Amino acid sequence: MIRFDAVTKRYPDGTEAVDRLSLEIPDRSITVLVGPSGCGKTTTLRMINRMIEPSSGTILLDGRDIQQQPVNALRRSMGYVIQNAGLFQHRTIVDNIATVPRLLGWDRQRSRTRAMELMERVGLDPSMAKRYPYQLSGGQQQRVGVARALAADPPVLLMDEPFSAVDPVVRKGLQEELLRIQAELGKTIVFVTHDIDEAIRIGDMIAVLRTGGRLAQFAPPDQLLAAPADAFVEDFLGADRGIRRLSFFTSAGLEINPEPVVAADSTADQVTARATPGIPYVMVTDTEGRPLGWADPVERAAGDETLVPYGRPFAPGRDSLRAALDSAVLSPTGWAVAVDKEGRVMGVASQETIADAIRRAHAEHEQGGHKQSADAAAHEDEQSAGVTG
Ligand SMILES: Nc1ncnc2c1ncn2[C@@H]1O[C@H](COP(=O)(O)OP(=O)(O)OP(=O)(O)O)[C@@H](O)[C@H]1O
Numbered sequence: 001m002i003r004f005d006a007v008t009k010r011y012p013d014g015t016e017a018v019d020r021l022s023l024e025i026p027d028r029s030i031t032v033l034v035g036p037s038g039c040g041k042t043t044t045l046r047m048i049n050r051m052i053e054p055s056s057g058t059i060l061l062d063g064r065d066i067q068q069q070p071v072n073a074l075r076r077s078m079g080y081v082i083q084n085a086g087l088f089q090h091r092t093i094v095d096n097i098a099t100v101p102r103l104l105g106w107d108r109q110r111s112r113t114r115a116m117e118l119m120e121r122v123g124l125d126p127s128m129a130k131r132y133p134y135q136l137s138g139g140q141q142q143r144v145g146v147a148r149a150l151a152a153d154p155p156v157l158l159m160d161e162p163f164s165a166v167d168p169v170v171r172k173g174l175q176e177e178l179l180r181i182q183a184e185l186g187k188t189i190v191f192v193t194h195d196i197d198e199a200i201r202i203g204d205m206i207a208v209l210r211t212g213g214r215l216a217q218f219a220p221p222d223q224l225l226a227a228p229a230d231a232f233v234e235d236f237l238g239a240d241r242g243i244r245r246l247s248f249f250t251s252a253g254l255e256i257n258p259e260p261v262v263a264a265d266s267t268a269d270q271v272t273a274r275a276t277p278g279i280p281y282v283m284v285t286d287t288e289g290r291p292l293g294w295a296d297p298v299e300r301a302a303g304d305e306t307l308v309p310y311g312r313p314f315a316p317g318r319d320s321l322r323a324a325l326d327s328a329v330l331s332p333t334g335w336a337v338a339v340d341k342e343g344r345v346m347g348v349a350s351q352e353t354i355a356d357a358i359r360r361a362h363a364e365h366e367q368g369g370h371k372q373s374a375d376a377a378a379h380e381d382e383q384s385a386g387v388t389g
C-alpha cells in the first residue's frame with residue numbers, strides 16, 4: 001500500500017502544487033487521480049517515485065518511508081508510463097521494452113524473451129519487434145510504453161495520462177486492455193487523467209483533486225456518482241451522473257418476459273398464440289433465434305411482414321442496468337430485447353420493469369449491500385473504503 005501523510009509540495013517559485021494530501025492507495029487495484037489541469041496530479045504521481053521530493057509530509061510504501069529507500073531500487077519497483085509513450089526513438093520496440101531488464105543485468109536473450117512475452121500480453125504483433133517507434137501508430141506506441149513499464153514485473157505502475165493522445169476508439173481499447181492485464185497481474189496502479197469518464201471506467205478508487213492540490217473526494221466510482229462530496233465534485237462529474245451510475249448495477253435480476261417472441265417462419269396461429277395481453281408487439285427472430293424486429297401480432301398473423309427496428313439488445317447478467325435502459329430507450333416500442341451469449345433472444349423487458357429494477361438496485365445499494373455488477377466485475381478487489389476529505 002502507498003500512503004500519503006499530509007504531503008505538501010511547494011515549488012521554489014512559491015506555487016503550492018499539492019497541499020497536505022493524505023491518501024491511502026490500496027494494493028493490487030487501480031487508483032485514479034483526477035482533476036482539472038494544474039491541480040497537482042503529475043506532481044503527486046512523481047513524488048511516489050521521487051522524481052519530485054515533497055516539501056513536507058511523508059509517503060510510505062508498505063509502511064516504509066520512501067525517503068529512507070535508495071532511489072534506484074525504489075524506481076525499479078515502479079513502472080512509469082507517460083503520454084505519447086516516451087519511447088527511445090533510436091531503439092527498436094523489443095529493445096525499448098527490454099530496457100529495464102537490461103539495466104537490471106539480465107542477459108540479452110532473457111531480456112528479449114521477456115520483451116516478446118510482453119508484446120503478446122499487451123496485444124502487439126510480434127512482427128513489430130524489429131520496428132522503430134516512428135513506424136508504429138500512437139495507440140501501438142502506447143502499448144509499447146505499457147509493456148516497457150511491466151518488463152521487470154514491478155509491483156507498482158505509475159501512469160500519467162497514458163491514453164490521452166489517442167482517439168476515443170483506440171483509447172477505449174487501451175483501457176480495456178489495461179483492465180484485462182490488471183485482472184491477470186494485480187498490480188498497484190496509480191493512474192492520472194483529467195477525464196472523469198476514463199476514471200470511472202477503470203478506477204477501483206478515485207481521488208478527485210481541486211486546484212491547489214487539495215483532495216476533494218476519495219471514493220469508489222459508484223459512490224462518487226451516488227454522493228459527490230460537494231458542488232465542485234458534482235460539477236466535475238458533469239451531467240447524467242444518475243444514468244452513468246446505472247453501469248454499476250447488474251441487470252441479472254431483471255424480469256425477462258419470454259412470451260412475445262416468434263420465429264420468422266411461424267404460422268399465423270403460432271403468432272396469435274404468442275400475442276400477449278398488454279403488449280402490442282411480438283419480437284420476430286430468425287430461425288436461429290436472433291432478433292429481426294418488432295411486429296404487430298394481428299397484422300403479422302394476417303400476412304404483413306413489416307418489421308420495426310429493435311435498437312440494441314442487452315445481455316442480462318453480463319450487461320448493466322444502464323445497457324438495459326439504453327436498449328429500451330433505443331427500441332421504438334419502448335421494450336428492451338434480452339439476448340444470450342450467442343445473441344439469441346431470451347425475451348423482452350419493458351421500461352417499467354427496468355425502472356422497478358433500478359429502484360430495487362438503489363434501495364440495495366443504500367442499505368450498503370455492495371452487489372458486484374457486470375461492469376464492476378472487471379474491477380477486482382473492490383474497495384469498500386468510505387468517503388473522506
Ligand atoms: N517545476 C515547477 N515549478 C513551478 N511550478 C510548477 C512546476 N511544475 C509544476 N508546477 C505548477 O504546479 C501546479 C501543479 O502542476 P502539475 O503538473 O502537478 O498539474 P497537473 O494536475 O498534472 O496538470 P495537467 O492536467 O495540466 O497535467 C501547476 O500550477 C503548475 O504550474
Ligand SMILES: [Mg+2]
Pocket residue numbers: 041042043
Ligand atoms: Mg499532469
